[in-house]
Amino acid sequence: MHKSKLGGFIIDCQTDDLDRAADFWGGALGLNIVELPGGEGDFYKRLDDAQHGLDIEVQKVTHPSRVHLDIETDDIEAEVRRLEKLGAKRIQAIQSWWVMEAPTGQRFCVVGAASKSFAEKATQWP
Amino acid sequence: MHKSKLGGFIIDCQTDDLDRAADFWGGALGLNIVELPGGEGDFYKRLDDAQHGLDIEVQKVTHPSRVHLDIETDDIEAEVRRLEKLGAKRIQAIQSWWVMEAPTGQRFCVVGAASKSFAEKATQWP
Numbered sequence: 482m483h484k485s486k487l488g489g490f491i492i493d494c495q496t497d498d499l500d501r502a503a504d505f506w507g508g509a510l511g512l513n514i515v516e517l518p519g520g521e522g523d524f525y526k527r528l529d530d531a532q533h534g535l536d537i538e539v540q541k542v543t544h545p546s547r548v549h550l551d552i553e554t555d556d557i558e559a560e561v562r563r564l565e566k567l568g569a570k571r572i573q574a575i576q577s578w579w580v581m582e583a584p585t586g587q588r589f590c591v592v593g594a595a596s597k598s599f600a601e602k603a604t605q606w607p
Numbered sequence: 608m609h610k611s612k613l614g615g616f617i618i619d620c621q622t623d624d625l626d627r628a629a630d631f632w633g634g635a636l637g638l639n640i641v642e643l644p645g646g647e648g649d650f651y652k653r654l655d656d657a658q659h660g661l662d663i664e665v666q667k668v669t670h671p672s673r674v675h676l677d678i679e680t681d682d683i684e685a686e687v688r689r690l691e692k693l694g695a696k697r698i699q700a701i702q703s704w705w706v707m708e709a710p711t712g713q714r715f716c717v718v719g720a721a722s723k724s725f726a727e728k729a730t731q732w733p
Contacts, residue, residue, distance in 0.1 A: 485637060486636070486637055486658055487636050487637075487638075487656070487658065487659065490616065490674065490676075492676075492711070492713065494711035494712075494713075495711070495712065496711055501710070502710075502711045505693055505694055505695075505709060505710050505711065506709070506711075508693045509678065509690055509693055509695065509709070509715075510612070510613050510676075510678065511611060511612055511613075511729075511730030511732075512613075530613070532612055532613065532724070532728045533613065533659040533660060533661060533728075534659060535659060535661075545712070546709075546711045546712035546713050547673055547674070547713060548616065548673070548674045548675065548676060548713055549674065550616075550618075550636075550674060552635065552636065564635055567631055567634045567635055568631055569631075569635065583631060583632070583635070583672075584627070584628075584631050585618075585620035585621070585622055585628045585631065585632075585672045586620075586621065586671070586672035587618065587620075587672050587673060587674055589635075598658070602658045603637070604637030606637075
């Protein structure tokens with residue numbers, strides 16, 4: 482048995498100016514920007530969502546801009562297999578997570594559980 | 608003075624089979640599907656996000672599939688003007704809401720406040 486839930490979403494921005502992209506989205510959503518350490522900070526800035534407890538990040542990407550959802554789980558392989566049974570496809574393993582594609586075409590990621598409310602709010606799968 | 612916050616997101620699906628799209632996303636996120644009344648139900652199905660209090664809907668669309676964010680507000684015109692100052696552009700007024708485009712290219716909507724936690728959690732703008 483494992484658990485999963487919506488972890489948050491990543492605002493993928495095709496830009497060379499991550500600071501400016503994060504400034505826009507932080508201002509638009511009324512969320513403070515959190516600097517991330519080391520190499521992570523070169524590509525991601527977190528928006529502090531105390532309102533809903535989601536992990537929201539602005540990411541510098543080279544593909545066209547979009548928004549993608551993250552599903553967080555305590556067992557990535559089990560969750561990926563569950564999502565495959567629902568019709569999703571594995572696209573690429575990156576570091577600790579999987580990029581998947583929904584039957585309706587959107588890319589999304591399956592990531593390790595990180596939210597404070599995960600144990601309380603996640604769905605337990607048989 | 609007006610207020611706004613992230614209202615939720617719409618999972619736009621380029622499909623003729625809204626039921627199947629909602630079944631996938633409800634199953635993937637572990638959220639129950641809520642049928643919407645009348646003509647709205649022909650294009651939208653709500654996913655009941657008791658976990659975070661977001662408005663999450665699956666929408667049948669004719670453009671390529673994507674995910675778009677909704678910003679909810681108690682004054683749509685004031686919020687649209689605030690977002691224009693941040694660099695967003697008005698794209699189209701639809702019924703009661705505005706479709707806008709971020710400087711980083713993503714489309715998003717500015718909609719009337721509807722969440723239970725709006726009064727408590729929204730940011731008040733000067």
